[in-house]
Every structure is written in C-alpha cells, then in structure tokens.
Amino acid sequence: MEVTRDQLxxxxxxxxxxLAELESLKTKVENASTLAPKDAIDAGKSEDSFEENFKELKKWVDVKTSKFGTLAVLREKRRGRLGAALKVVNDVIENDGDTPKKKLYELKLSLLEEIGWSHLVSYEKQWMHVRFPTTLPLF
Known part of the structure; x- marks a missing residue:
C-alpha cells in the first residue's frame, strides 16, 4: 500500500x-495576444484543476518536503504571494537536512530577484559559490 501511495x-x-507549466505558457500567449472569451473560460478551469490537484496531493503527503516543496512554492507564487513562497523555500531548505539541493537555492534566488531585493540576491549568489563549488579543493 505504501508503494501505491508513493506512486499516486x-x-x-x-x-x-x-499544470503549472501549461499555465505559464498560457500567460505568455496572453501577453502576446488578447484572449478570446472561450480561452478565458479555459484559463479559469486550469486554475481550478491546479488547486484541486494540489489539495489532493496535500491529503497524501507533506508538501513541504524537499521532493514536493517546489509545487508548494509554485502555488504560492501563482497566487501572488512571493513572501509566502520565499518562506516555503526556506522551510524546505531548512528541513532538508544535510543535503542541500542546488535547485532549491536557485528557486530562492529567482524569488528574491522577482521581489526586487537585489542586496540579498548578490549575497546569496556569493554563497552559491561556497555551497556548490565548481571544483573541489586539492586538500
């Protein structure tokens, strides 16, 4: 049963x-041209399907783990709550333990850039070189 739960x-x-990728592609298309009324209805359905999917996932697993954390961040980001998304990323990084994931830190950097906190972006970029060096030291 655990295997089935994990697969679900x-x-x-x-x-x-x-669904998040489809939504981002639709917003790019919207910016390029105007939406027809039928397309606007379809966009509303995709928002509902993302939320329904997220709520169903939340029933089965903790969404603030490192594996599912990116989806929780995308949810907060698409709701326009960048500060909450940043908090979720920080919680996921903190709860991840001793194995930092570069993808989470890059997501944190993109959120900081989107918020407009350039001083924190430069600070975090400097730490990225320390956390994830390109080559290991000789000794």
Missing amino acids: AEALYQNGLA
Whole structure:
C-alpha cells in the first residue's frame, strides 16, 4: 500500500508541475495576444484543476518536503504571494537536512530577484559559490 501511495503522490506531483507549466505558457500567449472569451473560460478551469490537484496531493503527503516543496512554492507564487513562497523555500531548505539541493537555492534566488531585493540576491549568489563549488579543493 505504501508503494501505491508513493506512486499516486508522484503522479499528482508530476501532474501539478505540468499544470503549472501549461499555465505559464498560457500567460505568455496572453501577453502576446488578447484572449478570446472561450480561452478565458479555459484559463479559469486550469486554475481550478491546479488547486484541486494540489489539495489532493496535500491529503497524501507533506508538501513541504524537499521532493514536493517546489509545487508548494509554485502555488504560492501563482497566487501572488512571493513572501509566502520565499518562506516555503526556506522551510524546505531548512528541513532538508544535510543535503542541500542546488535547485532549491536557485528557486530562492529567482524569488528574491522577482521581489526586487537585489542586496540579498548578490549575497546569496556569493554563497552559491561556497555551497556548490565548481571544483573541489586539492586538500
């Protein structure tokens, strides 16, 4: 049963990522041209399907783990709550333990840039070189 639960959680996670990607592509198309009324209705359905998918995933797993944290961040980001998204990223990084993931730190950098905190962006970029060196020292 645990294997089935894990497979369901993974499927819901991948579905959520796909829905978020579709939504971002639709917003790019919206910016390029105006929406027809039918397309606006379809955009509303995709928002509801993302939320439904996220709520179903939340029933099965803790979404603030390192594996599912990116979906929680995307949810907060698409709701326009960048500060909450930054808090979720920080919580995921903190709870991740001793194995930092570069993808999470890059997501944190992009959120800081989007908020407009350039002083923190430069600070975090300097720490990225320390956390994830390109080459290991000789000794």
